[in-house]
Amino acid sequence: MRAWKVVALLNLALVVGVGWGYVFWGLKVARLDRELALARAVASSGVEREWVVAGVVRAILPELDVLVITHGEITGLMAPMTMGFRTASPKIHEGISIGDEVRFTLRGVPPNVAVTAIEKTK
Amino acid sequence: MYALGLAARWLHLASAILLVGAATMIVLAGRSDRPTARRWEHRVLAGSRGLALMALGSGLAVLAVQTALFEGRAGAALEAGAIARVLIETQAGCVWLVRFGLLVILAALLWSRLSVERALDWRAARGQAVLLGAAALVPIAAAGHAAAVEPATARAVALDGLHVIGAGVWVGGLLPLALLLWAAADERGADARPYAVLAARRFSRVALGVVLVLVATGTLLAIANVGNVAGLVGTAYGRLLLAKLGLVLAALALAAVNRAVHLGRLAGDGPTVGRPAMRRLATFVAGEGLIALAILAIVATMSVTPPARHEAPAWPFAIRLSFRALEGAPAALVRVLVGSQVAVLGLVGLAAGLALRGRRLPLVAGALVVLGAGVGLALPPLAIDAYPTTYRRPSVPYQAASIASGAALYREQCASCHGLGGAGDGPAGVRLPRPPADLRAPHTALHTAGDLFWWLSNGIPAAGMPAFGRELSEEQRWDLVNFLRALSSGYAARGMGPTIEPDRPWLVAPDFTFAVGPTPPRSLREYRERRIVLLVLYDLARARARLAEIAGRDGTLALLGVEVIAVPVHDARDAIKRIGREPRVLFSVATEGSEAIAAAYRVFATAPHVEFLIDRQGYIRAVARGNGGAGDLDKTIAEIQRLNDEKAPPPAPEEHVH
Numbered sequence: 001m002r003a004w005k006v007v008a009l010l011n012l013a014l015v016v017g018v019g020w021g022y023v024f025w026g027l028k029v030a031r032l033d034r035e036l037a038l039a040r041a042v043a044s045s046g047v048e049r050e051w052v053v054a055g056v057v058r059a060i061l062p063e064l065d066v067l068v069i070t071h072g073e074i075t076g077l078m079a080p081m082t083m084g085f086r087t088a089s090p091k092i093h094e095g096i097s098i099g100d101e102v103r104f105t106l107r108g109v110p111p112n113v114a115v116t117a118i119e120k121t122k
Numbered sequence: 123m124y125a126l127g128l129a130a131r132w133l134h135l136a137s138a139i140l141l142v143g144a145a146t147m148i149v150l151a152g153r154s155d156r157p158t159a160r161r162w163e164h165r166v167l168a169g170s171r172g173l174a175l176m177a178l179g180s181g182l183a184v185l186a187v188q189t190a191l192f193e194g195r196a197g198a199a200l201e202a203g204a205i206a207r208v209l210i211e212t213q214a215g216c217v218w219l220v221r222f223g224l225l226v227i228l229a230a231l232l233w234s235r236l237s238v239e240r241a242l243d244w245r246a247a248r249g250q251a252v253l254l255g256a257a258a259l260v261p262i263a264a265a266g267h268a269a270a271v272e273p274a275t276a277r278a279v280a281l282d283g284l285h286v287i288g289a290g291v292w293v294g295g296l297l298p299l300a301l302l303l304w305a306a307a308d309e310r311g312a313d314a315r316p317y318a319v320l321a322a323r324r325f326s327r328v329a330l331g332v333v334l335v336l337v338a339t340g341t342l343l344a345i346a347n348v349g350n351v352a353g354l355v356g357t358a359y360g361r362l363l364l365a366k367l368g369l370v371l372a373a374l375a376l377a378a379v380n381r382a383v384h385l386g387r388l389a390g391d392g393p394t395v396g397r398p399a400m401r402r403l404a405t406f407v408a409g410e411g412l413i414a415l416a417i418l419a420i421v422a423t424m425s426v427t428p429p430a431r432h433e434a435p436a437w438p439f440a441i442r443l444s445f446r447a448l449e450g451a452p453a454a455l456v457r458v459l460v461g462s463q464v465a466v467l468g469l470v471g472l473a474a475g476l477a478l479r480g481r482r483l484p485l486v487a488g489a490l491v492v493l494g495a496g497v498g499l500a501l502p503p504l505a506i507d508a509y510p511t512t513y514r515r516p517s518v519p520y521q522a523a524s525i526a527s528g529a530a531l532y533r534e535q536c537a538s539c540h541g542l543g544g545a546g547d548g549p550a551g552v553r554l555p556r557p558p559a560d561l562r563a564p565h566t567a568l569h570t571a572g573d574l575f576w577w578l579s580n581g582i583p584a585a586g587m588p589a590f591g592r593e594l595s596e597e598q599r600w601d602l603v604n605f606l607r608a609l610s611s612g613y614a615a616r617g618m619g620p621t622i623e624p625d626r627p628w629l630v631a632p633d634f635t636f637a638v639g640p641t642p643p644r645s646l647r648e649y650r651e652r653r654i655v656l657l658v659l660y661d662l663a664r665a666r667a668r669l670a671e672i673a674g675r676d677g678t679l680a681l682l683g684v685e686v687i688a689v690p691v692h693d694a695r696d697a698i699k700r701i702g703r704e705p706r707v708l709f710s711v712a713t714e715g716s717e718a719i720a721a722a723y724r725v726f727a728t729a730p731h732v733e734f735l736i737d738r739q740g741y742i743r744a745v746a747r748g749n750g751g752a753g754d755l756d757k758t759i760a761e762i763q764r765l766n767d768e769k770a771p772p773p774a775p776e777e778h779v780h
Contacts, residue, residue: 002236002237002240002243003236003237003238003243003244003246003247004242004243004245004246004247006234006236006246006247007246007247007249007250008246010227010231010250011250014227054639054640054641055639055640055641056638056639056640056641056698056713057698058698058707058708059706059708068708070638070639070641070710071641072640072641072642073642080641080642080644082708082709082710097699098698098699098701098702098703099696099697099698099699099700099701099702100699101639101640121640
């Protein structure tokens with residue numbers, strides 16, 4: 001075979017090889033991304049979830065059944081911040097006062113969550 | 123192991139570069155039917171085959187050594203499994219994989235017995251060798267120091283890629299060219315002489331452009347990897363670079379002689395003029411090529427030496443030059459200005475002398491004298507004492523915790539002479555040979571952090587300042603340096619009030635870390651570029667009214683992009699409990715980290731209640747001193763709005779003092 005043909009074929013093979021690899025991996029990564037996003041959406045929508053979070057009580061609003069708590073990260077729900085949470089029953093914040101460091105249980109179908117239990121950690 | 127790895131790297135780099143150069147030189151010289159030219163081409167091709175094998179073999183050796191380094195044991199160098207892991211799982215491994223693949227294809231192309239009798243086939247085969255050689259060489263950039271440059275990694279890798287390809291064309295082309303010239307200079311090589319002259323001219327033209335590219339990319343890469351003069355003269359990497367530059371200059375000087383003198387003489391015909399000139403040119407070109415191989419040996423060493431930017435430079439001279447020396451010295455300033463003008467005059471004269479043909483020697487000599495006089499006039503006033511640690515960067519960042527420990531150390535070790543406030547008025551300082559320095563004075567800024575570190579470590583014997591190098595750990599000495607920086611900038615900030623100076627940030631807010639209850643710790647730095655921070659140092663006994671005032675406007679402040687961080691100066695652990703139900707405070711109250719923050723920020727302002735307004739770039743812009751009573755929050759809000767109105771935000775300060 002003539003040299004220029006060999007060279008042309010070689011370059012074609014290189015280009016096709018690189019392109020095929022890119023398309024193959026690219027498609028695979030895109031599919032995995034889609035599946036991951038789907039799995040995340042399924043995991044977090046319409047399903048009741050529960051978190052146990054550490055925080056410090058900043059305010060108690062019994063008339064609204066709300067506790068304002070400065071908390072750490074709540075995985076998949078919210079970043080660390082100071083936030084008011086509904087309590088599942090008025091009994092829950094009995095015995096809790098401002099400045100208490102607590103560990104509380106948050107339960108519900110996001111974004112509709114409420115504090116179902118709370119205990120002082122110190 | 124180190125020497126073996128180095129030798130393998132050098133062999134690999136040299137063979138990969140020579141492969142590119144040989145292929146390029148053949149293409150540049152072009153196809154010829156002259157027997158001598160053909161013999162040369164075959165010899166270069168045969169050499170290329172050997173080079174391809176050598177590149178593959180030495181590449182495997184480098185990979186084996188790298189594997190041993192990655193795995194941390196020498197035995198891994200010979201384990202196929204470990205090598206495969208490195209190949210697949212690391213970026214450097216992927217680069218090797220690609221390069222090995224391309225080298226194998228190139229070797230196959232070189233060994234294949236394709237017929238290249240026709241012009242098209244010749245061009246395709248020889249061009250492909252250039253392409254494959256370059257493609258196998260360039261990815262080196264993605265596995266070297268350039269890939270670790272932060273930020274602008276892609277730019278550094280692209281520059282490095284250009285640099286190695288340029289090196290391939292220039293450095294790699296020299297030896298094949300020398301071979302051609304030798305062959306043509308031979309008595310029996312007369313048939314290829316016009317061909318060789320043409321090839322040399324073409325190479326010379328291409329090389330000129332390539333050298334310009336090499337200089338430009340090399341300069342930019344040096345800036346990225348070395349950064350400053352201290353890195354250049356004070357680190358192993360910098361000195362290697364200087365050695366490389368020296369050799370490069372030698373090679374360039376040879377190249378200039380070749381281009382200006384020898385290349386022109388080739389035109390003369392016959393055995394009396396042409397052949398001796400050609401042989402001389404061949405010898406010079408080969409010399410250039412050998413220097414280039416030595417340069418590659420230095421480059422191989424540099425590739426296994428940490429870049430200067432990541433090393434602590436040891437300044438080798440007793441002085442350094444700085445414009446800071448001119449602050450407050452108008453006479454010196456005039457001298458420097460005049461000197462610089464005289465020097466420029468000398469430079470102009472030098473350029474004129476080089477450009478003119480007649481009377482070049484006296485003009486150049488005169489210009490050099492003028493230049494020397496200008497430099498001699500301008501530089502001495504700029505000299506400041508320097509020490510080996512002058513350009514060391516603090517290993518401890520400028521943070522509240524470090525400043526606080528520095529402040530404690532200062533009270534224990536330094537205050538007796540330098541005074542509690544740093545004014546140099548301590549009781550024990552009176553008996554010293556020289557009065558202790560006023561540490562608050564602006565001249566503290568004249569010295570680098572490394573200068574202060576040196577004095578702390580080694581003392582100043584003439585002044586009676588003791589050395590603390592044994593008593594205090596390195597970290598403690600940096601803590602003191604950080605405290606001294608805070609002290610002098612705090613002194614400069616004593617006039618800073620509750621109103622901001624628009625667009626004029628200068629007081630760096632030391633970073634700090636705090637936590638609210640059991641939540642994860644946060645740092646001031648996390649608010650950079652995002653929020654303005656109102657840092658409130660309060661004493662609850664007197665500040666309840668002010669806290670209530672701020673809490674009442676919580677929503678407004680949040681809307682304006684302000685994060686309020688309240689730091690109690692007493693009883694931090696149960697600070698939130700102590701505030702209690704009223705006022706209803708929902709902003710961050712630091713229950714951890716408050717001691718260090720209070721101690722560090724007290725250096726800037728000592729009132730019972732202080733509020734610092736810190737902009738989004740991390741500068742303290744306003745300081746409100748009070749006693750904790752309710753004031754006029756509207757004024758603070760007006761200042762915040764002025765901060766929000768600032769157009770172009772200035773760059774964020776560095777994390778370390780200088």
